[in-house]
Amino acid sequence: MYQGEAEACAACAYHDRCCRSKSGAARTVTSDGREPLRRAMNERMSSPEGRAIYRRRKAIVEPVFGQIKNTGFRGFGVRGMSRVAGDSSLVCAAHNIKKMVGAAIRGSVRPEFGRRAAMA
Numbered sequence: 001m002y003q004g005e006a007e008a009c010a011a012c013a014y015h016d017r018c019c020r021s022k023s024g025a026a027r028t029v030t031s032d033g034r035e036p037l038r039r040a041m042n043e044r045m046s047s048p049e050g051r052a053i054y055r056r057r058k059a060i061v062e063p064v065f066g067q068i069k070n071t072g073f074r075g076f077g078v079r080g081m082s083r084v085a086g087d088s089s090l091v092c093a094a095h096n097i098k099k100m101v102g103a104a105i106r107g108s109v110r111p112e113f114g115r116r117a118a119m120a
Helices: 006-011 035-046 048-060 062-070 081-106
Strands: none
Touching (some): 035 048, 048 062
């Protein structure tokens, strides 16, 4: 927890942006028990190797979750780990089938069978 001092806050150039109290009181900032984890993650992300790892993750893994959400899946409709795992498997299977069908239509998978005939 951080408690600012009223005199220091009053003299600060950012007082209007930072202290939004009607009475002009100094700002109090609190954090939860996960702050050490956030700091460790920020440290990891600021290293060159950490940036490289997360740059790859951003390109490989994260788009899939966005694509699944864009198809309408927003949450699980069942309770219990085994049922949620089954629900998740169905969602992933549907996503993979959609990708395979799209690739077959575009001709990027087995192009000798997937291409459409040219219109004359």
